[in-house]
Amino acid sequence: MELIADILLVAGALGAGFYCFVLARRLTRFNDLESGVGGAVAVLSAQVDDLVRTLGAAQQAAGASSGSLEALTTRAEEVARRLELLVASMHDLPAEDATHRPPPERRPAPGPDRDTGPETPVFARRTR
Known part of the structure; x- marks a missing residue:
């Protein structure tokens, strides 16, 4: 037994x-570094480092874009204020009526007893 x-x-x-x-x-x-979980961890660690670098570059680009956008917005606001002042000043001008227009210039009509001199060329525009 x-x-x-x-x-x-x-x-x-x-x-x-x-x-x-x-x-x-x-x-x-x-735990093998080439084919096992160790390799996967090493690859993931490298990818995390790349993502951190990319994120830093993206944050810098976003900061620069934000700054330029802020400057453009400020400039646009200033231009809008100037345009508002111009439009407001246009309201202060008197309205042009048909009664306020100066009379058109009258030229004496050439007649047989008047010497008109050399003929002046006439220019005309054609519309298509």
């Missing part, structure tokens, strides 16, 4: 040793 118990005890110890050996190999493959 003791012999059978010793044999079972040795077999259990060998089985546990083999199981530990298999687990150790799996763990080394799991």
Whole structure:
């Protein structure tokens, strides 16, 4: 009986040793830097560094754009104020009526007894 118990005890110890050996190999493959989780962690770490750099560049670009947009907005507000003043000053001008227009210039009509001199050329525009 003791012999059978010793044999079972040795077999259990060998089985546990083999199981530990298999687990150790799996763990080394799991932590391998090229193909395992270690590699994935290394790749993710590199990507995080790239994202941090890209985010910093994007923040700088956004700051510059914000500054230029603020300057343009201020300039547009100033121009709008000037335009409002111009429009307000246009309301102060008297309205032009037909009665206030100066009479058109009258030229004497050429007649047979008047010497008109050389003929003046007439320029006309054509519309298409």
